[in-house]
Amino acid sequence: MDVTRVCRTGAVFAMTMALLAAAPALAQDTAPTKAVPAPAASPPDDGAWAMPAKNYASTRYSELDEINAGTVRDLQVAFTFSTGVDRGQEAAPLVVGNTMYIVTPYPNRLFALDLTQPGAPVTWTFEPKPAASAQGVACCDFINRGVAFADGRVFMNTLDGQTIAVEAGTGREVWRTKLGDINKGETITMAPLVVKGKVLVGNSGGEFGVRGWLTALDAGTGKIAWKAYNTGPDSDVLIGPDYKPFYDKEKGKDLGVTTWPPNAWEIGGGTVWGWIAYDPELDLIYHGTANPGPWNPEQRPGDNKWTGGIFARNPDTGQARWFYQVVPHDLYDHDAINELILLDMPVNGTMRKTVVRPERNGYIYVLDRATGEVLSADPYAYINSSTGVDLKTGILAMVEAKAPKMGKVVRDICPTAPGSKDWNPSSFSPRTGLLYIPHMNLCMDWQSAEANYIAGTPYVGAEVRMFAGPGGHRGELSAWDPVKRAKAWSVKEDFPLWSGTLSTAGDLVFYGTMEGWFKALDARTGEELWRFKTGSGIIGQPIAYRGPDGREYVAVLSGVGGWAGAVVVGNLDPRDATAAKGFVNAVADLKDKTTKGGTLYVFALPSKR
Amino acid sequence: MSSPCRRSVSLAVLAVLALAACDREEREPRGAPVGESGPQAIAQGSLYAGEPSPPDPRRQEYEGNAYHLAQGKQLYVWFNCNGCHSNGGGDIGPPLMDDTWIYGDSLENIFATIVQGRPNGMPSFRNKIPETQIWEIAAYVRSMSGQTPTAASPGRNDSLNAKPAEQRAPKAEPKQSNPGGPQVEGRQ
Numbered sequence: 001m002d003v004t005r006v007c008r009t010g011a012v013f014a015m016t017m018a019l020l021a022a023a024p025a026l027a028q029d030t031a032p033t034k035a036v037p038a039p040a041a042s043p044p045d046d047g048a049w050a051m052p053a054k055n056y057a058s059t060r061y062s063e064l065d066e067i068n069a070g071t072v073r074d075l076q077v078a079f080t081f082s083t084g085v086d087r088g089q090e091a092a093p094l095v096v097g098n099t100m101y102i103v104t105p106y107p108n109r110l111f112a113l114d115l116t117q118p119g120a121p122v123t124w125t126f127e128p129k130p131a132a133s134a135q136g137v138a139c140c141d142f143i144n145r146g147v148a149f150a151d152g153r154v155f156m157n158t159l160d161g162q163t164i165a166v167e168a169g170t171g172r173e174v175w176r177t178k179l180g181d182i183n184k185g186e187t188i189t190m191a192p193l194v195v196k197g198k199v200l201v202g203n204s205g206g207e208f209g210v211r212g213w214l215t216a217l218d219a220g221t222g223k224i225a226w227k228a229y230n231t232g233p234d235s236d237v238l239i240g241p242d243y244k245p246f247y248d249k250e251k252g253k254d255l256g257v258t259t260w261p262p263n264a265w266e267i268g269g270g271t272v273w274g275w276i277a278y279d280p281e282l283d284l285i286y287h288g289t290a291n292p293g294p295w296n297p298e299q300r301p302g303d304n305k306w307t308g309g310i311f312a313r314n315p316d317t318g319q320a321r322w323f324y325q326v327v328p329h330d331l332y333d334h335d336a337i338n339e340l341i342l343l344d345m346p347v348n349g350t351m352r353k354t355v356v357r358p359e360r361n362g363y364i365y366v367l368d369r370a371t372g373e374v375l376s377a378d379p380y381a382y383i384n385s386s387t388g389v390d391l392k393t394g395i396l397a398m399v400e401a402k403a404p405k406m407g408k409v410v411r412d413i414c415p416t417a418p419g420s421k422d423w424n425p426s427s428f429s430p431r432t433g434l435l436y437i438p439h440m441n442l443c444m445d446w447q448s449a450e451a452n453y454i455a456g457t458p459y460v461g462a463e464v465r466m467f468a469g470p471g472g473h474r475g476e477l478s479a480w481d482p483v484k485r486a487k488a489w490s491v492k493e494d495f496p497l498w499s500g501t502l503s504t505a506g507d508l509v510f511y512g513t514m515e516g517w518f519k520a521l522d523a524r525t526g527e528e529l530w531r532f533k534t535g536s537g538i539i540g541q542p543i544a545y546r547g548p549d550g551r552e553y554v555a556v557l558s559g560v561g562g563w564a565g566a567v568v569v570g571n572l573d574p575r576d577a578t579a580a581k582g583f584v585n586a587v588a589d590l591k592d593k594t595t596k597g598g599t600l601y602v603f604a605l606p607s608k609r
Numbered sequence: 610m611s612s613p614c615r616r617s618v619s620l621a622v623l624a625v626l627a628l629a630a631c632d633r634e635e636r637e638p639r640g641a642p643v644g645e646s647g648p649q650a651i652a653q654g655s656l657y658a659g660e661p662s663p664p665d666p667r668r669q670e671y672e673g674n675a676y677h678l679a680q681g682k683q684l685y686v687w688f689n690c691n692g693c694h695s696n697g698g699g700d701i702g703p704p705l706m707d708d709t710w711i712y713g714d715s716l717e718n719i720f721a722t723i724v725q726g727r728p729n730g731m732p733s734f735r736n737k738i739p740e741t742q743i744w745e746i747a748a749y750v751r752s753m754s755g756q757t758p759t760a761a762s763p764g765r766n767d768s769l770n771a772k773p774a775e776q777r778a779p780k781a782e783p784k785q786s787n788p789g790g791p792q793v794e795g796r797q
Contacts, residue, residue, distance in 0.1 A: 136693070136701060136730020207692075409769055447769040449686070456732050458692025458701070463769040566700065573707050576698025578771040584698060 034433035035345035035482050037061075038353065038369075040281040042342075047546030052092035052146035052191045053425065054543070056278040057342040060427035061503050062544035066552035068506030071605055072520050072530045078553060078604040079119050085109065086596040087569050088561015090423075091146040091191070092500070092541035093600060094154075095555075096168065098548045099123060101149065102600060105561065106135055106142035106159040112171060116548045120602070124171030126156075134160035137185045137456060139207040140563035140580075141570075145423070146191035146541070148199070150219060155199045157188040163201050163217055175222035179203070183456045185210045193276040195285055195315045198225055202272020206290045206335065207581075209459030212270035212307070214287055216318060226318035230270030230289040230306045232256045237306060238318045245322045246373040247394040249303075259302040267453055268300065269293035270307035274337025274423050277355065282370055284312045284321055286342075286355055290335035294451035295417070296461030298406055303328040308336045310357065312372060322372030324394060326359055331403055332385065332446070333417040333462075334360040339425035341435065345483050347375045356482055358426055358437045360419025361386060361396070364480060378485050380478055381420035381439055382469050385413050404448045404462065414443040416466045417581060418563055422498070425541065429503040432523050434479040434488050436509045438497035441469040441476055442586050464582030474586060477501065477511060479526060489526035495587060498564040500541035502554070510554060512538020514565060515593045518556055518601065534558035536597025537565055537590070551604055559598040560590070569596055648717035653789030668716045671748035675761040678775070681749025682763050684742050688734065690750075696771040697753040702731065706753040706772070708781035713788030714756070719747035721788075755780035 041056035045063035054060050067075060083089070087105035094101040100113040100120065110126040135142050138159060147156040153174060154166045161180020166173055179201060180186030185208025193200045198216040206212065215227040228238040233254045245251055252258070257265055271290040278285045292300055292307035309325035326336045341356045347366065355369040362383040366375045377389035377396075385402040389395070402413045421439035428435050444466040451461025468474050475493030480486075499512035507523040514537040520530040537560025544554045561569040566580035567590050573579060574588035648665050671677045685691060693699075697706030712722045723743050726733030734743070752762040755778040762775040 132728050133726075133730055133732075136732060138730075139701065445769065449768060452687060452689060454689055454737075457689040459689075460692055463696075463771060465769065465771065570699055570701075570703065571709075572695075572700070573698040573704035576696045576704070576706060576772045578769060579695045579698025579704070580700045581695075 032346055032351055033483065034430070035343040035428070036430050037428065038279055038281065038342035038344055041277070041279050048097070049092070049095045049543045049545045050149045051094070051193065052541060053275065053277070053339065056280065058275060058277045058339055058425070059341065059430070060425060060500065060541070061429050063505045064544050064546060064552040065505040067504065067554065067605060068508060069522055069529060072506070072508060074605050075520070075530050075532070075554070075603050076606060077532070078602045080602070081111070081113060081120065081600040083109070083111070083557070083559070083598040083600065086559060086598045088141040088143045088565055089540045089557035089559030089598055090143040090562055091557060092543055093555045093557065094147060094149050095543070095545040096149045099168065100555070101147055101154055101168075102557070103144050103147045103156055104598065105144055106130060106138070108144055108156065108158045110147065110154065110156055110166060110171070112168070126166050126171045126173070128156070128158045128162065128164055128176075130158040130160035130162065131182060134182045134187055137182050137205065137208055138187050138189070139204070139458075141561040141566055143189055143562055145189060148192045148194050150194035153219065155192045155194060155219070157190065157192055157201060159187050159189065161186050161188050161203070163188070163192060163199060163222070165219070165222060177217055177222040177224070179215060184208070185456055185459075190273045193278065194219055195278045198315060200276050200285065202287065204271050204273040206269040206271045206293055207458050207460055208456070209267035209269070209293045209453050210271060211266060211268065212272055212289060214272040214318075216315070228313065228318045228320070230256070230272070231260070231265035231268040237320065238313070239320045242314065242319045242321055245324070246368070246371045247324065249328070249394060250323050250325060255303070255305040259305045261300060261302070264300050267293060267459065268304060268307060272337065274335070275339045275425060277340040277342050278315065279342055279353075279369060282353070283315065284369070285315045286310060286312050286340045286369065288335070288337040288340070290337050291330050291333045294459045294461040295333050296406070296448040296451050297329060297331050297404060298448060299451060299461060300329075304330065308334060310336060310340070310355070310367070310372070312369065324367060324372045324374065326365065327361060327396065331398065332413065334419055336360065338421065338423060341426065341428050342369060343428065343482060356435065358421055358435070358439070360415070360421065362415050362420035363389065364437070364482070366482060376485055380437060380480055380487065381476070382414050382441060383420070385415070404446045406448045406450070409445055409447045411445045412443050413446055414469055415440070416442045416444040417464055418442075418583065422563070424498050424539070425500040427501045427503040427509070429507070429523055431505060431507060432479075433483065434481055434523065436501040436503055436523070437478045437480055438499060438501050438511055439476050439478060440496040441471060441473055442466045442496060443469045444582060460581070463578045465577035466582045466586035468586065475513070477509070477521070479523070491521065491526050491528070495590065495593075496564050498539040498562055502542040502544060504544050510542045510556070512540065512542065512556055512558070514539065514560055514587070514590060516558060518542070518558070532601075532603070534601050535599050536560050537568070537594040539565060547604070551607070553602050553604045555600060555602045557598070557600050560594050560596060565590065567591060568594060648720055651713065651717050651721045651788055654787065664715065665717050667744055671744045672716060672751060672757045673761050677745045678749050678752050678757060678761055679763055680742070681745035681747070682775070684738075684746050685749055688738060688746065690746065698772070705750050706778065706781070708754065708784050710783050710786040714783035714786040716744070716747050716751060718788050719750050720744060723747060752778070754778060
């Protein structure tokens with residue numbers, strides 16, 4: 001079994017390397033100077049888009065180049081589709097074969113669209129009918145970040161904590177497994193990932209005193225294969241003999257208990273609502289763990305393991321291989337759940353297998369993905385709450401004057417609670433070697449208060465108000481060179497960026513703004529080449545695919561919302577600076593710029609006559 | 610006729626009277642004690658056959674009393690109301706400082722919403738908060754949009770001063786108030 005897997009992986013590896021070597025952009029130099037996606041995790045593009053991150057390496061890069069710098073000016077709408085749900089549309093559409101799959105925010109409707117027909121009519125609709133009360137325990141709009149496709153099935157999560165397998169051809173339900181309990185504040189908003197016949201799912205609810213976990217369900221039956229908690233004793237966290245972290249600070253028995261006040265780990269957060277990557281070569285999955293609860297750090301002295309960090313685990317057993325705590329004793333709600341991009345690149349002259357993470361705390365981390373060693377951590381945004389990471393110890397040095405204190409307003413902390421960037425994922429182009437990071441430029445005032453734990457209600461203990469950071473712009477798209485450890489270029493945006501980016505072999509970068517603009521930039525210079533105004537603000541994840549007619553299409557969902565767009569979808573009142581945990585104060589003018597929506601836009605070049 | 614029993618009874622009565630005479634003048638700076646019982650079943654709309662029922666007498670008692678409103682402001686935080694409604698601007702739950710009321714704007718409506726919960730995410734606090742304190746929270750919620758007498762509304766904030774204190778809240782005339790459920794676009 002093992003041998004077969006290794007051989008097959010090796011074959012894929014060799015094939016991919018050959019293909020990569022054949023690509024002219026990569027053949028220029030014999031000595032590697034550029035980053036490339038982990039070969040085993042980024043097979044050649046087949047024109048489909050079967051998982052939100054495009055591939056296990058999470059590049060969100062399409063090898064299609066029909067739409068490029070020369071042709072993009074003619075890009076136009078091919079068809080649209082109204083989802084009928086007007087909350088924040090954070091999901092990536094998927095395309096497999098001749099079908100596109102779209103999942104909506106609560107009530108989590110799943111649509112299959114027939115791409116072979118003009119206008120892409122609905123093939124089937126699946127209604128999971130989640131509990132309405134789940135809306136009351138979704139911290140930041142009741143969004144859904146997408147579905148996963150594998151072996152003829154679509155796997156989806158519902159807001160009320162279920163994972164459901166649906167037959168891709170018919171929309172028939174195959175199985176459903178209840179994983180979360182809304183009465184404990186648990187919801188599920190993340191996109192599942194299917195690895196080796198297992199559906200990986202994690203919970204949300206870090207603002208409700210839940211206990212975070214990641215679980216693996218058998219893709220065939222929906223039975224739980226393993227479940228790893230991110231707080232509590234080692235046996236619950238699946239820490240055993242395989243666990244070999246790089247840093248001493250991650251070593252010790254039952255740190256998930258001893259780094260907390262008595263029993264606080266039971267309601268300590270560490271959820272898994274973000275992204276998971278997989279390296280078939282090392283046979284490790286990578287996932288982040290979210291913020292500890294409550295936000296008020298003085299209520300939980302200690303490092304609060306295993307929150308705010310990155311785990312590498314064995315996908316078959318869930319056993320941890322390594323862990324790196326990005327933010328021990330998190331002070332600012334800095335969930336460590338952002339995208340994890342698997343790149344191989346030269347670091348100090350030698351090729352390293354890395355995992356790259358633009359983190360909420362404003363640093364872009366490059367870790368050795370075999371060991372968990374931090375190879376570099378460079379700021380990509382304005383930071384005044386910390387001064388940097390000591391690579392020897394892995395410790396992040398915090399600025400004492402910016403630490404939250406009870407009974408005191410700590411002013412002008414940068415970045416904010418949602419961080420320099422939140423969940424919305426970057427993309428990586430192997431042609432340019434650049435990472436395209438959608439992020440924010442906000443700062444905040446913070447006052448801690450004592451949080452009371454009442455199951456099913458928020459467990460936060462902080463009042464926050466956010467505002468624009470230095471320069472006054474609230475959003476930014478940065479093209480980052482991970483080898484040179486520097487920004488190649490960046491583009492300022494008025495509003496915070498809450499959409500993902502897509503990069504393509506046409507050397508274009510696509511992203512959306514909260515006002516509703518969908519834009520294409522030159523991937524090498526950042527020059528804007530095309531824009532289109534959609535019906536509502538964009539916070540979704542754009543994708544590119546090859547249609548049944550052989551042409552390249554670009555798709556994105558438009559519909560403002562999420563934490564950043566709460567002021568619009570909840571019609572919140574900006575006179576209260578702390579509304580939506582302080583985000584409303586930073587985007588009070590968004591109501592004047594956009595309204596709610598929920599529409600798919602698909603773009604293509606005009607068909608040749 | 611004068612049995613020892615009767616004499617002792619009258620002595621007892623005298624003693625009680627004497628004790629009562631020693632009592633200080635009674636004042637109720639914190640408002641009169643109020644019976645613990647919820648409102649009559651609330652109307653689900655704003656149309657009535659005949660005359661509308663008179664408002665619950667507790668309205669006056671709670672909304673016009675600075676102590677009850679101040680208590681309500683504290684309890685609003687202690688029971689995590691601010692976790693979903695912030696300082697009135699809203700978050701997971703709707704804003705409470707504006708003129709829009711999904712499930713009715715009267716004190717009784719708000720009381721019922723807290724006790725019963727609501728289908729799209731408002732948790733039920735039945736048997737979790739003493740009724741007197743629910744009335745206080747409900748009255749405080751009314752003060753956020755200036756529905757309570759200025760003289761009684763809280764005059765300061767204890768924390769990050771997210772907005773002017775309730776005393777300075779402009780009165781937002783309730784609109785589209787519909788106790789029976791969400792008829793308001795964009796609100797759950």
